[in-house]
Structures are given as C-alpha cells and as structure tokens.
Amino acid sequence: MKAIRAYAPASIGNVSLGFDVLGAALAPVDGTRFGDEVEVKEAAHFSLETIGAYAHKLPDDADSNIVTKCYHYFCEKMLNDYKAVSPVAITLHKNLPIGSGLGSSASSIVAAFAALNALFDSPFDDDTLLTMMGELEGQISGSIHYDNVAPCFLGGMTLMTGSPSPVTLSLPLNDQWYYAICYSGISVSTAAARDILPKQVDMATALTFGRQLGVFVHALHSKAFSLAASVMQDVIAEPYRKSLLPGFDEARAFSEREGALAFGISGSGPTVFAVCDSQNQAEKIAAYLDKNYVQNDDGFSHVCQIPKLGTLVSKA
Numbered sequence: 001m002k003a004i005r006a007y008a009p010a011s012i013g014n015v016s017l018g019f020d021v022l023g024a025a026l027a028p029v030d031g032t033r034f035g036d037e038v039e040v041k042e043a044a045h046f047s048l049e050t051i052g053a054y055a056h057k058l059p060d061d062a063d064s065n066i067v068t069k070c071y072h073y074f075c076e077k078m079l080n081d082y083k084a085v086s087p088v089a090i091t092l093h094k095n096l097p098i099g100s101g102l103g104s105s106a107s108s109i110v111a112a113f114a115a116l117n118a119l120f121d122s123p124f125d126d127d128t129l130l131t132m133m134g135e136l137e138g139q140i141s142g143s144i145h146y147d148n149v150a151p152c153f154l155g156g157m158t159l160m161t162g163s164p165s166p167v168t169l170s171l172p173l174n175d176q177w178y179y180a181i182c183y184s185g186i187s188v189s190t191a192a193a194r195d196i197l198p199k200q201v202d203m204a205t206a207l208t209f210g211r212q213l214g215v216f217v218h219a220l221h222s223k224a225f226s227l228a229a230s231v232m233q234d235v236i237a238e239p240y241r242k243s244l245l246p247g248f249d250e251a252r253a254f255s256e257r258e259g260a261l262a263f264g265i266s267g268s269g270p271t272v273f274a275v276c277d278s279q280n281q282a283e284k285i286a287a288y289l290d291k292n293y294v295q296n297d298d299g300f301s302h303v304c305q306i307p308k309l310g311t312l313v314s315k316a
C-alpha cells in the first residue's frame with residue numbers, strides 16, 4: 001500500500017522588515033531535524049495519530065487539529081474536480097512547539113498538504129497548494145498570511161507577491177549569514193499577537209516599511225549584504241509585541257553589543273533571532289539567549305542557516 005512521509009521545516013515569519021510578506025525557512029547547522037512530519041496512507045476510514053515532543057500540547061480531539069482540517073479541505077478541492085478521495089490514516093509528528101513564532105501550525109499544514117498531494121499523484125501545482133495552505137493558516141491566526149507556509153514549503157527566503165500565481169518569489173540567500181534563534185518556552189498565540197496591533201499605520205511608518213523592503217530586495221540581488229542587514233528593522237509589529245516578550249530588550253542589547261547584524265522577533269514570538277556574519281558569533285549569542293532569554297524547561301536555542309530546500313517528501 002502506498003504511504004508518503006513529508007517533513008516541513010520551521011520558519012521565521014516577517015524577518016523583521018517584511019510583516020506578512022517576507023519569510024525564511026530554518027535548518028539548524030548541527031543537522032537537527034527542526035520541523036513537523038506527516039505520514040499518510042490509504043485506509044478503510046479516516047484516523048489521526050499525534051506523536052512527538054509537543055503532541056501533548058495539541059487539542060485533544062482530532063477534529064480540532066489543523067491536519068484533519070487540511071484533509072477535509074483537500075477532499076473538498078478534489079471533489080470540485082469530480083475526484084473522490086479515499087480515507088487516509090495520518091500520523092503527525094508534532095516536533096515544533098505551539099505558539100512559538102516558529103511557524104508551528106504552518107509546518108503541520110504544509111507537511112499535511114504536501115503528503116496528501118503526493119499520495120494522490122500530485123493533482124495540485126505549487127501555487128494552488130500554497131493558496132490552500134495560506135487559507136488553512138488563516139483559519140488558525142485569523143488572517144491569511146503566507147510568510148510561514150511559503151518558505152516552509154519551498155525553502156529559502158520568500159517574498160509574497162499578493163497574486164495567485166506566482167504566490168511567492170525566492171530571494172537570493174547569503175551563505176555567510178547564521179541565525180541565532182531562541183524560543184523562550186512560553187506560548188504566544190498568533191491571533192492574540194495580531195489583535196494587539198493597530199489596524200492602521202501612519203504615513204511615516206508606511207514610507208519606512210516600503211523603503212526598507214525595496215532596499216532589502218535590491219541589496220540581496222546586488223550581493224550588498226551589509227546594506228541589506230542595515231534595513232532589517234520591524235516598524236510594524238515589534239514596538240507593540242515586545243511587551244509580550246520578557247527579556248526582549250536585554251536580548252537585543254546583548255546581541256547588538258556582540259556585533260549581530262540585526263535582531264528581531266520571529267513571527268509573532270516569543271522566538272527571537274539574531275543575524276550574524278559568522279557561526280562563532282551566532283554560537284555565542286545563542287548560548288547567551290539560552291541562559292538569559294529562556295523562561296522555562298521548554299525553551300531552547302539553535303544556530304541555523306536558511307536551507308535552499310523546504311518540504312521533503314518521500315515514500316514512508
């Protein structure tokens with residue numbers, strides 16, 4: 001019987017300067033697997049098993065799990081094309097902490113859709129899948145955004161176009177940048193962290209946001225990486241969200257003293273990231289954050305780079 005396994009990596013939403021429109025996949029340099037995995041196989045009836053380090057933090061009933069919703073949505077889309085889908089048995093390996101700012105729900109959603117699409121002989125192309133993934137992500141966070149699902153699915157650093165095709169563009173990567181990332185161990189709901197943001201921004205903020213994003217994209221394409229790093233500031237969300245993150249200002253101050261190129265909140269937090277131009281610097285900042293930003297036993301830090309590949313699909 002055909003069985004498929006999909007691994008979908010953690011991701012940084014916003015990357016500070018691109019609220020809802022910029023995202024990056026993450027891969028620890030020590031080779032640690034850092035993402036959810038979904039296995040699917042055809043079965044007599046639907047079932048969802050959840051295992052892994054954070055499975056106990058998921059909703060108790062399978063119907064509330066976003067992976068079940070992905071399956072129902074996949075069936076609905078297939079039926080639109082008059083193709084009925086057989087029931088499946090799904091196993092979710094929940095490896096990413098929930099409400100962490102590491103794109104945890106996106107990782108489950110992307111792994112689920114990628115596995116289902118492969119099991120049923122790839123009926124949907126990447127843009128259609130991304131649109132479906134964004135819709136499911138919107139059900140969880142209260143508003144559709146692609147800055148986690150796109151890099152998680154495709155890898156690299158991705159810029160959303162606002163168009164159905166292509167949904168996203170891949171930006172050039174700097175192989176010399178290392179990301180010290182640290183999850184503090186507390187949970188911050190993405191929906192709640194969106195609710196505290198003002199619904200409108202003033203003219204000066206809008207101009208800064210546009211200028212930074214334009215300069216950043218141009219600088220990456222020109223390999224002007226110092227210039228790119230110089231505009232990695234969050235003028236939209238950080239001023240409001242940092243109040244939800246104990247130790248944020250101290251973590252930023254230490255990272256800047258150590259010479260980090262940039263520092264910010266990953267997604268809606270509490271994970272933070274420091275962009276570094278050497279692995280040594282990233283190791284030092286990660287060690288500090290591990291000791292000083294982490295709030296409880298659930299927290300951790302990693303030194304990561306941005307992988308070129310996103311979701312990995314294989315036979316189970």
Ligand SMILES: Nc1ncnc2c1ncn2[C@@H]1O[C@H](COP(=O)(O)OP(=O)(O)O)[C@@H](O)[C@H]1O
Pocket residue numbers: 057058059064065066067092097098099100101102103104105106108140141188189190191267
């Ligand atoms: N497979 C899943 N992975 C993560 N969250 C899930 C999943 N299924 C349901 N949920 C629920 O979705 C919400 C995810 O919250 P959110 O703050 O968006 O997390 P994250 O920022 O880590 O993606 C939680 O209420 C969680 O219980």
Ligand SMILES: N[C@@H](CCOP(=O)(O)O)C(=O)O
Pocket residue numbers: 013014019020021100101102103104105145147148190193194237266267268269
């Ligand atoms: N652009 C979104 C990203 C949320 O990421 P998550 O990992 O916290 O779910 C936002 O900033 O709200």
